[in-house]
Amino acid sequence: xxxxxxxSAPADRLRPMLAACCDVPRWVDGLLAKRPYGDLxxxxxxxxxxxxxLDDDEVDRALQAHPRIGDRPQGAGTEVAWSRREQxxxxxxxxxxxxxxxxxxxxxxRFGRVFLICATGLSAEQMLTSLRRRLTHxxxxxxxxxxxxxxxxxxxxxxxxxxx
Numbered sequence: 001x002x003x004x005x006x007x008s009a010p011a012d013r014l015r016p017m018l019a020a021c022c023d024v025p026r027w028v029d030g031l032l033a034k035r036p037y038g039d040l041x042x043x044x045x046x047x048x049x050x051x052x053x054l055d056d057d058e059v060d061r062a063l064q065a066h067p068r069i070g071d072r073p074q075g076a077g078t079e080v081a082w083s084r085r086e087q088x089x090x091x092x093x094x095x096x097x098x099x100x101x102x103x104x105x106x107x108x109x110r111f112g113r114v115f116l117i118c119a120t121g122l123s124a125e126q127m128l129t130s131l132r133r134r135l136t137h138x139x140x141x142x143x144x145x146x147x148x149x150x151x152x153x154x155x156x157x158x159x160x161x162x163x164x
Contacts, residue, residue, distance in 0.1 A: 003043065006162045007036035017161045022154035023065040024058045027051065040162060047158050051151040056143075062150055063113050068104045069127055096124040103131040110135060111142055118152040 006014065011032045018028040030050045037043040054062070107115040115131055122130075134142060 001162060003037060003040055003162055006043070014161075018158075019065075021157035021161060022051065022062050022150070024054060024062050026058065027054065027154075040159075043162060044155065044158070048151065048155060051154055052147075054147070054150075059143075059147060059150060060113065062154075063116060063146070066114055066116055066153075068114055069100055069117060069119060069131070093124065096128060099128055100124065100131065103128060103135070107131060107135060111139070113146070116146055116149045116153070118149050118156065120153075120156055 001009070014032060015028055018031055019025075022028075027047075027050050031043070031047055034046050037046070104115050115134070117127055117130055119127060134145060137145065
């Protein structure tokens with residue numbers, strides 16, 4: 001959809017698409033409330049700033065919508081399709097897949113949340129390297145990294161919703 005259509009579409013039509021970008025109702029409602037946008041840069045700026053203002057509970061909620069890196073997302077829907085494409089770099093190498101699965105388990109035990117990375121354009125080896133590096137972070141550092149990865153994913157997905 002283009003920006004004009006985004007600006008004029010009923011909120012109920014846009015809400016599920018925006019939730020697939022970032023499943024935080026306050027973020028979705030904020031984007032809808034500030035319509036119309038003069039250009040894509042304005043929409044992106046509002047989305048970006050709003051993502052930077054998510055509280056810890058909202059970040060946790062958003063993370064629940066993301067599958068583990070290396071898991072094959074199941075089901076239908078926009079978010080599942082995006083996750084499949086975003087994780088296309090995981091590949092089929094069983095050793096790397098097993099290393100990612102083990103790393104995911106270690107990460108979840110260490111930090112109590114799913115390992116989130118903006119996987120678009122990354123190979124499985126790059127994701128695994130990042131996972132291993134992030135396991136060395138302290139809690140505060142990792143929280144900041146998770147927020148940044150979530151922000152990058154949401155903005156990439158928003159660009160898929162509203163294309164020029």
